[in-house]
Each structure stands twice: as C-alpha cells, then as structure tokens.
Amino acid sequence: MNNCLLPIVLLGSASILSYVLPASALSPVEVQRIAKQTTVRIKDCDQGSGVIIQKSGSSYTILTAAHATRNNGCQIVTADDSEYKVTEVTPFINSVDLALVKFTSNKTYRVAKLIDNSDRIEGGENIYVSGFPVTTAIVDPIFTFVQGKVIGNGNKLQLKGYSMVYDNLTLPGHSGGPVWNSKGEMIAIHGQGDINTKLQQTDSPNVRIKTGFNLGITANTFIKLAAKMGIPGYAAPITVAATLKPVDDLIASAVARERKGDYRGILNDMNMAIAINPQKDSLYYIRGNAKSELGDKKGAVEDYNRNIMMNPKVAAAYYNRGTAKYKLGDWQQAIEDYDSSIKINPQYVAAFYNRANAKYRLRDKQGALADYSRAIAIAPRFLEAYSSRGWVKYEVGDYDGSVSDNNLAIAMNHPRLGKVYSQKAFAQYELGNRSDAILSWRKALNLPDMVQDIQFGLAVALYHQGKQDEAFQLGEVAIRADKQLRDIQYLRAKNWNKNILKDAVKFLQTTRIQRIK
Template sequence: MKFYYQLTPALIGVTIALVQTKVAMALSPTEVNNIAKQITVLIQSKKPRYGSGVIIKKEGNTYTVLTAAHVVEVQDNYEIITPDGQRYALNYSSVKPMPGVDLAVAQFTSSQNYNLAKIGNSDSSTEGTAAYVAGFPAPTFAINQSVYTFSNGTITANASKPLRDGYALVYSNNTSEGMSGGAVLNEKGELIAVHGRADLDTKEIKTGFNLGIPINTFLRLSAKTGVDVGVSAPNTPVATAPKADDFFIQAGEKYQKRDYKGAIADYTSALKINPNFALAYNNRGLTHSVLGD
C-alpha cells in the first residue's frame, strides 16, 4: 500500500507530497473532515463566480492550488480565501489548464504556513469504498455567503474509460454549485480526485451521480506540463476489456442527456459483467420508471 506524506527539504524550500511504503489506517469522518478543512480553499472572482480548490504544493512563499479548469476559465480578478479566512490575489498568469481534462493549477503567495493535500492512489478507490467531498457552495437565498461544506458518501464507480474532460470517478455524496474544484478524499484523508460535475434536481442540489477527475489523471499530465508535485502516478495495468464501471458511467451520462433507452442498455451491460452491481440494478429500475415501463 502506498502512503503519502509531507516533507520539507531544508535546502530548496519546497514542500511537496512524497511517497513512502507504510500501512495507513482508515480515519473517522471527523478526522478526514479536519484534514479536508485545512487544505480546501474558496476561489472567488469579482463577477462574482464561486469555486473551490485544493492546496497541493508550496515552494518558498508560493502555494499551488489544484482546481477544476472551469472554475478559473474566465480571466478575472480572483481571490483565494484560505482556511484561516485570509484573502490572497490569485496570480492569473500562473493558471495552467491541463490538456484535454477539466483541471487547472493556479498560484498565490503567502508567508503563512498552510497544510498540503496528501496524494492518494485513485486506482485503489473501488465501488463501496468511502468518499468525502469538501468545498464551498455558492451563496443562496437562505445562506448569503459561501460556507465550507463536507459531505460523506461512497464510490459507486471508477471507470477505466473516462467521460469527456477526464471525468471517471463516480460517488454518491450530495454536493452543491460552487464545490467544483474541491477535494475528493478517501478513508485515509488522501486526495483521490477533484470534484467537478453532478446532476441537479429541482432544488438545485447536486445529488447521486457526482463526478470527479481521478488524481492519477492529474499526475500523468502534470509531468508533461511542467507541474511537478513530487509524486508519480502508479504503473497500473491498462484495462484491455470494458469494466462494469465503464458501462455504469456511460449510462449515467446518457440518463442526463435523456437517452433513457441507451442508459438502460448500458446498465444492462454493466450487470452482465458484474451481476452484484446493486446501484446499476437500482438505476436501471428508476430509468424504466421514467419511461413508464
């Protein structure tokens, strides 16, 4: 098992997450929340636009934040609000979108010490394992400011063939607009994905089919784009045949596009591979009910 921890090289002044073999025990939701609260930031523009991000690196007084690219896609005067409530100007010239996926990094400068995310192995996050999402929902009529939110859930699929923009991890947590770019953590408090997409119900609450981009996707791209966080993606064997998770995530995408018959076909394909995929049974039944079957 890989265990990721922080190290501050005294000579070069860079703090990054490095890898060491060690057994890591599962943490309680409260313990994971304490970790998430210290690494998750609010990203706010003057327009205003709201999003979230995760602190992943420190070099000198420069911090690097990982977020969803759509959070910072419009050039504007953004601020990063850190866990201690301090506001820092986001250096927009530092924004680097990752090619082909909905991820970007950005930087801010501070002399304060902030915690960094521990990088996990997203390939190890399988159906039924714990997932926690942290972020800052946008203000609503009821709550007129963006307040840190932490949501419990479970992984429902981890596809080997991602959807458009790199989304491949599916989880059941309830999330809201503004939490895009926030951390998705495992039961050890490690960063396994960046949150970015989900459905909306009539109350504008994202629920059920939540999507994140696996952290291993970022690690594979970061080396190519000059964003060094000191961690390499594991050498996971490439799937040679479709997984049940691949059909499940495609079904969810088709359901969102109201291609209900296509969704049913994909749920059925997922169940042929994994007859014990309970959520695929449930969602196929719900889709049949939408069609009036």
C-alpha cells in the same frame, strides 16, 4: 392542482527492497480537520472550491476544476479567511476539466497529500467531499464536509476526464473541491454534480434535485497529465497493467450521458452492466432513473424495487420510486415512499414538497400545508413551496395567509410571477379588496406565463368596478381562447371561491358575453 405551481499507475519509483506501511484509517473528524486546513474557496470569478497541493517558498498551488476558474478576477479564500489574488491559472491539456491556480502568501498553510494510486479505490468505500457550496439560505458559503460512498471507479475516461462516480450530496460551489478517502488522502477532484448534470424533477417543473451521483477526476489522471505537461514536482508515473473495471466504466458512462439527456444510452449502458454484475444495487437505481425519464414509470418502479430490496438505506431510491408512483396516480403509495425517504434523510426537502403535493391530491389539505411548511423550514428560499402553500391556503379560506405567501414568493422573484400574482389576486378578491386584486391581475397580464384565468378574473373584477368596455374586451379574448370559462362548474372545479364565483355568474349572464360564439 389547477392553479397551483405546482445526482493504472503507481507514482514515483521504489527500490525492489522497499515497501510502504499501509496508512491506517482516520476517523471522519480527523479527515475533516485535514480537509478544512487544505480546502480553499474560489470567489469573484465564479463560486467554487479547490485544494492546496504544493508549496514552494511563498507560492502556493491549488488544484481545482477548470470550470471554476473560467472567468477573470478570481480570489482565493484560505482556511483562516485570508483572501489572496490569483497570480496564475494553468488549464489542463486534452480539455480535461482541471486547472492549477497559484497565489502568494507569507503564511504557512497545510498541503494535501495525494493518494499514491487512485485506481485502488473500489465501489462501496467511504469517501468525503469538502468545499464551499452555494445555498439559498446563507449569503456567504461556509465550509462543508460531506460523507458518501464510491459507486464506481472506472479506467475509461469520460468527457473532460471524469471517471469516478460517488453519491455524496453535493451542491453548486463544491465544484473543484477535493474528494478524500478514509486515510485523509486526496483521491479526486469533484467536478460534476448538481450544477452540471441533468437533475431529477419534483412534481413542480421548476423544482429539481440531483439524481444522487457525482463525477470526479481522479488523482491518477491529474498526475499523468501533470507529468505530461512538465509541471514541476510531478515525475512520469510508472505504468502498470490496469485491472479491468467494465461495470465501473459503464456507470461513469451513464452518469456522463445524463448531462446530455441521453437516457436511451444510459439504459443500454445499465443493461450491459447488469448482465455483467446483477448483484450491484446502484445499477438498478440508475436504470430506473433512465426508464422514468423515458416514460416507462412501471419499469422504473420495478428497478427501484430491486435497488431497495438490495440496499434499503438509500433515500433517493424511495424518493424516485415515490415520484414514479405519483406520476402513475398512486398517491397513497407515493406518500409511503416519501415517508421512507424522509425517515432516512429528515432534511430531504424535495420529499416533503412532493409528499405535500400527493396529500393535496388525496384532499388532505392540512397535511399538504404542514409539509409545505416543513420544506420551507429546511429551504427558506424554496419559492415553489411558498406559491403552492399560498394556493392551498386560498382553498381552505386563509386568504390573508395566501396573500402573505404569494408576497414572499414575489419578493424573492419567483420564476412564474404571472401565476403568483394571479393567485394573490384571487385571495385579495375574497378579502373584498377588489381594487388590489385588479392591480395584481394587471401585473400578471403583462408577464410571460399569462393564462386565460388571469384575463377572465380581471374581466370579472373590472365589470363590477364599472369598467365594462375593458371588461368585455378581456372577457371575449379569454373565452374565445378557452370556451369552458363560460361554465360555472368549470370555474368551481378550478377552485374559484365564493366572491369571484358570484361575480362571474353575473358577468356571464350579460348579453354581450352570452353572444360570444
């Protein structure tokens, strides 16, 4: 598409004779009610979430991620939409990404219950993340409650205190929000996900999705540090021998490495983890991601195959395998994987977008247009989908539709405005609006992503408007940078359409352009 833009301790003390009856699991709806009453939104200093963990008189304490409160002026929004000014922020020691935030209110708010020992959480357990994500479709964040599973719960703390890994589909704004078990107990604070880790690319370099994994800081880590810092209400925990979890530690290490782009390190971590437990499906998924980023697309496909064979219900595995196949030029099989991904998750916007690109490669332009439209319906501010759909509309002769899509992309401040203005200009030219096309190309000419197509298209248009000196000057610069612009077949292959192509022929036949060496 030449012109298209194209994721230790037991708390407190107990007598020898005492015991605790096991809490029974709650329904997801019951856990959601607890989460909604205790989860707060953090705004004005950043966009984040937190959870109420203490009440003393009229003073409430919130636990959140430190990076969600790094700026001044924080406001707390509680479950009843009341807003409170933050009165105190206490960051944690050892650079652990936690902070305690206080506010004052005469109202009564529910306090979350912490799990007594988060080390008991095992891979595969159902968990939930609550918070207030930032989305492109909604101006004010709303409360969300997202289900997922634990991937690993290591003993070894990674950078900033993270150690729990899970696959809930989080968004920016969830940071600092609580992670819950099926008993309605807070087991961790969510911190690293979409906004903090390296994200998986779609076929467009501007479109990224999360790899499917997040990192959280466990309740045990919080309790140990709170006791060490002398925070009231948190006595020193009783330390017991920890169960070794080498595979979980390696998973947490790998997810932390992803933030730094250390894919060779991830590959080494996963090779060791697979040697320990070759039956854990997520290990192959993570290793596949690393291989893909390192350029080994075939090796990535093999690992995704193993992951899917062991667990055929993970949408991201099909998506990533499809993207690897796309990069290998196997567009039909890529489409089949995107189909499977969408079947599992009908809201998988990146799968619709990449499936559209694969259909375009197979010359199914109507199918591509339909999938771009589905992506836009799910994510109305998915800018690359507008610009890509706008270009395909141009190719099929829907010039008015192309202008409209490119105008929408421009209005929403597309990251590659030069390309978008140029696409709009080509469509305007085919509509006979040569003067409007010139204005669009002039705007594109002064933007950072200017390419020779823009210069040459503007040169052709100016020549036929009688502005020959400027036309020849631009044409010479463009051709010297890309001599193939003198070849009509080259322009045709770049999908220059009837009107601009006819005028380009006349421009190329001029003596001055013919003399360019």
